[in-house]
């Protein structure tokens with residue numbers, strides 16, 4: 254069971270072969286999560302000679318790392334004029350430098366393998382969604398100040414219709430399925446063990462320990478939570494970031510029809526474009542249309558993306574893939590990487606990926622390995638999960654006000670009056686007395702029903718028609734429609750089953 258029902262383009266066949274079921278009796282360092290962040294951390298720790306156990310409830314790359322579009326960018330998507338305001342000029346420079354170092358690290362690993370994972374250095378182009386150039390000019394100065402090699406261009410080659418753009422040198426693209434495989438093989442070759450289990454608790458201090466959902470304990474010298482969203486604490490980091498749902502379509506395109514570049518606009522929500530080499534020729538990947546998880550579900554998101562792509566990109570007609578995934582937006586644009594925000598020692602976290610999670614996850618692995626080894630790292634303060642969001646307080650207040658407003662669902666009526674109104678394969682929240690029940694109608698007409706109360710902090714979940722999941726509008730936890738199992742944290746327990754409407758429903 255991956256984190257969503259739609260299928261991304263990357264191939265992960267048999268990548269998780271060799272996982273050991275359950276937890277071993279002991280490990281030096283436990284890394285929870287086998288996405289790009291967890292695997293990079295494990296690789297670096299193993300290179301330092303540590304005995305590392307990676308635990309994942311699904312296997313390798315079953316979270317957002319296989320739903321990504323894998324733009325490898327030091328030209329970060331939150332604008333350098335914002336980053337300089339939030340983190341100061343030096344912070345913006347360190348941010349650019351750390352993402353460039355992550356791309357270099359990925360390149361070295363890909364080039365040292367038999368398979369180069371389709372790694373290609375390409376330019377990046379940022380264009381204005383409404384044709385106005387003032388924001389581009391502002392970003393040009395801020396990006397230069399941050400140390401990026403960037404220029405103002407009258408247009409993007411082959412795409413003059415997109416208008417003027419900033420051109421960033423030394424960005425890159427990669428085939429994420431092949432890269433995850435190389436990362437996993439490198440970990441295995443360095444002695445990393447892989448275990449299949451769900452972790453329900455993690456603590457630090459003098460005796461760091463993880464506890465599986467079945468109650469098995471695994472003590473270690475250090476624990477790293479690399480689960481995209483941490484599940485082990487309720488507040489410390491979750492009030493500083495917000496979950497967004499984002500959409501992607503992909504399909505074949507004639508060789509040479511589009512420039513080989515990363516291209517994105519500055520709209521809100523924004524759109525982006527990149528190419529991919531496949532055995533069947535060139536493909537184009539187009540993404541965007543983000544909205545807050547559990548809010549504003551729009552069944553037309555994929556259609557709108559396709560229309561946008563056909564309007565903007567000559568030679569792009571048909572799409573064969575469509576999928577969605579989860580982005581975690583930190584209020585001040587940079588990930589939270591380092592010692593746990595709750596202050597526990599020997600407990601580390603990587604979260605807040607933003608749209609730059611492949612490079613955030615990679616630099617996160619390098620940074621955490623340094624912290625565990627006691628080495629100085631110039632990026633540690635910038636990414637510290639305990640940092641205050643003083644200069645980003647406007648965004649922080651806006652996101653938390655939005656969360657508070659979601660609790661009003663508890664006093665509102667249900668989406669439908671009676672479960673029988675549901676077609677097979679659909680779900681809705683139904684009010685039953687004082688309770689809100691999340692009801693899904695299965696293919697055979699039976700119901701799967703759960704309390705709509707999110708186990709994290711009690712918001713009411715909502716139905717996602719695209720992914721056929723229950724999504725929490727507060728901090729982005731998601732749950733399987735049929736079983737109530739967690740698909741995305743921060744919830745660390747499933748939805749509670751409800752006897753109604755299976756029992757005591759009265760006559761139809």
Ligand SMILES: Cc1cc2nc3c(=O)[nH]c(=O)nc-3n(C[C@H](O)[C@H](O)[C@H](O)COP(=O)(O)OP(=O)(O)OC[C@H]3O[C@@H](n4cnc5c(N)ncnc54)[C@H](O)[C@@H]3O)c2cc1C
Nearest residue numbers: 286288289290310316317318321324452578606609610611
């Ligand atoms: C559509 C889309 C496009 C994107 N495009 C880009 C892009 O172009 N460039 C870029 O840099 N980033 C991009 N991102 C972001 C990037 O893909 C993610 O930030 C990154 O993959 C997150 O990696 P991760 O290792 O932190 O988490 P994940 O890959 O989600 O891995 C977390 C793992 O933890 C496991 N897990 C969770 N909870 C538990 C538990 N309790 N017990 C055991 N295991 C658990 C999960 O099974 C999962 O395997 C995109 C994301 C999406 C969704």
Ligand code: FES
Nearest residue numbers: 707709710725728
């Ligand atoms: S994810 Fe926090 S209340 Fe649901």
